Amino acid sequence: MAKASFPASFPAKDQQFFDPEVQTLPREQLLTLQWQRLKRQWERIWTTPVPFFARKFAAAGATAKDLQTFADLRRLPTTNKDELRQSEAEHPPFGDYRGAPPEQAVRLGTSTGTSGRPTLILWTRKDLEVDYCASFRARWRWGIRPGMCLANAHPFGSNAGGWHFSHGIEGLGILNVPSGPPGSDEEIRDVLEVWRRLRPDAYRLFGNVATRFAEAARAWGLDPERDLNLRIAGDHPAEQYAMVSSGLEALPLLGSACAERDGAHVAEDLAVVEVIDRHTGQP
């Protein structure tokens, strides 16, 4: 995996994978890599330590010696957002569940708050590098290539999406046109003027955002497709934002969907994924 924030060079445009060395690693080597990385995280819980997880696993009867195979993962309790919220409330402001000391973090974001009070997200510089590398793979998977121009309207601020998305685009040598979510009429018009001048090769807009920009363009006498190269695929966000996959877009290191638009690829060198029955809580 490339270490720098920007990759040193680009793959050939017709290459299927951005990072074939990792993405096509033989199964056995992949499992070895997974295991090394999982083990390192596990040991960190007991040696750094990470009090929240040490407490939680100890309460379930697990010690540092109790992770010997992947199968042992199934005997460990899962964690939900409420527990993270509680940890942050009891050990303000960051909780005691962080894998790195908060003073090593360089960026703060907040979760969306869908299920309750937003939790705080911290990234160290290493975390950002891992996220960006995963983002390069995911964006490449969409078929966008160096030399193209892509407009996006992701929000920024404490929302991590815009940052990681943009860096993934820029690192590939694609001209990123960060246009922000639609704001005032004047702001929308400024954005449309830029799009009219550039006619980007591609857009990444959620459906409602694309519709809002398209309506504003028509009100201004423009034809979105002819003048902006902006096509409205359908009302559902999944239709406009091709190859979106449940939640994965916001967590680039987990993986992403591809041109098949049927399921998603998991970045197995970076994440061990366990599928849980939401009703029973069991794997």
Add this chain to the structure above:
Amino acid sequence: MAKASFPASFPAKDQQFFDPEVQTLPREQLLTLQWQRLKRQWERIWTTPVPFFARKFAAAGATAKDLQTFADLRRLPTTNKDELRQSEAEHPPFGDYRGAPPEQAVRLGTSTGTSGRPTLILWTRKDLEVDYCASFRARWRWGIRPGMCLANAHPFGSNAGGWHFSHGIEGLGILNVPSGPPGSDEEIRDVLEVWRRLRPDAYRLFGNVATRFAEAARAWGLDPERDLNLRIAGDHPAEQYAMVSSGLEALPLLGSACAERDGAHVAEDLAVVEVIDRHTGQP
């Protein structure tokens, strides 16, 4: 000058300059460095070429051989924004004044449009690295140091300020809390809740933005200073945004103000500055 997007290591906290090797270069060596870099830009005009400037200087009677000393700069015509706008209109969308081919650019921004139609700003990956390195120096000059937590409310999207500011903060090992400009009441409240939990060591907010957040905090029953560590210095943006300097904050590679709050430091290795009489147009 460090090449990576993130510096490899941090200076000691009590060190005056972020990059003393360049920032305290003996005058003669600095002039040599300036000259090498200026000469490289000059040659690019004729060899890359950069048609806009080649045309403009040729019309003024200058050839590739006519820049032999810094003094020769004074005989060259200056350029204003209207000419860049005209170049973009005649050679859409990017004009013909760019020092690098537009297909090498990875990020697009727009100028503020203060004096007319916004011009398009392009950054190559090299441009971003130079900007970020200049930003590290400028932020260090403010006295903020690794381990601190700083909240800012810069806009993003096609506005370059938020990106460059944030990267300058994060590269120094400071926890960046990008909070976005004040939006809806709900968004403001979410931001205030984060600030309440963190009590950042420092804020960088323009005066009107600071006032808006402070008023919202009071309406919510909070004392901005006690609960958020947010002090309102005064109504004028220059009072709230300590050490702001005319325009320089938005163009980090030119330089920045310092704790003396009297003038600004110019990054002389990166920019040759000529002071022009705005009425006569003469140096």
